[in-house]
Amino acid sequence: MAETVSERAKEVTANIESARHRIAAACTAAGRSVTDVTIVAVTKTYPASDVRLLAEAGITEVAENRDQEAGDKAEQCRDLDLTWHFVGQLQTNKARSVARYADVVHSVDRGKLVRALGAGARLHGREITSLVQVNLDPASAEGVLGPRGGADPRDVLDVAGAIEDEEGLVLGGVMAVAPRTGDPAAAFGRLAAVAERVRDRYPQATMISAGMSGDLEAAIARGATHLRLGTALLGERKVIVG
Known part of the structure; x- marks a missing residue:
């Protein structure tokens, strides 16, 4: 039997409550305030109706990782006051x-992409907050699951500087995905060190996008300001869109 709207709303509401409890507990353990941490709901493969349920529950930061799906969904939800995040690897x-x-x-990780995104921002008369994606696991580029993307930590300040100088873009901070293997806390610790170097040069770049449904506690303990949560909010993905 198909799931009704009310059943789905109850499920999403319960998931959000559970995620917020986890975040609150992690913040308490880390000596941080929950107001320092923002939930970014990753809605890839979920329908626009789920985006509306999230918005009704007060979650208005929404992320996608595929351009076509993101553009279509943003258009369907244009009547909502949402902040749209793009979190996937981005081709120029x-x-x-x-x-x-x-x-x-x-996911801004190279100068060529900075220039292309800046040109797009100016074309559309927009200002885009841009984060430098940091590769915490360079060996992943050769892995069987494919590359994760991201700038080498040694190159992050160069990419940050390019963003800062590009009209139409605003440097927001850094982002990373934990390596597929190893201790995520250690990886997020490395990201925190990179973030500190960026802030030393660009004090306004305070965002640290790190942590997903399975490792949000480790990310919060290492200073994450934005958590990218999908299954923790919306459940296991059942349908692939597009």
């Missing part, structure tokens, strides 16, 4: 399209 030839709707792009 997609930057102009992403600049149409994305308020925040988490």
Whole structure:
């Protein structure tokens, strides 16, 4: 039997409550305030109706990782007051399209992409907050599951500087995905050190996008300000869109 809207709303509400309890407990353990941590709901493969349920529950920061799905969903939800995040690896030839709707792009990792995204932002008359994606696991580029993307930690300040100098872009901070193997806390500790170096040069770059449904506690303990949560809020993905 198909799930009714009310049943889905109850499920999403319960998931949000559970995620917020986890975040609160992690913040208490880390000596941080829950107001320092923002939930970014990753809605890839979930329908626009779920985005509306999230918004009704007070979660208005929404992320996608595929341009076509993101653009379509943003259009369907244009009546909502949402902040749209793009969190997937971004090719330069997609930057102009992403600049149409994305308020925040988490995956900026090279100068060529900075220039392409800046050109798109200016074309559409927009200002896009941009995060430098940091590769915490360089060996992943050769792994069987494919590359994760991200700038080498040694190159992060160069990418940050390019963003800072690019008209239409605003340097927000850094982002990373924990390596597929190893201790996520150690990886997020490395990210925190990179973030500190960026803030030393660019004090306004305070965002640290780190932590997903399975490792949010480790991310909060290492200073994450934005958590990218999908299954923790919306459950296991059942349908692939597009």
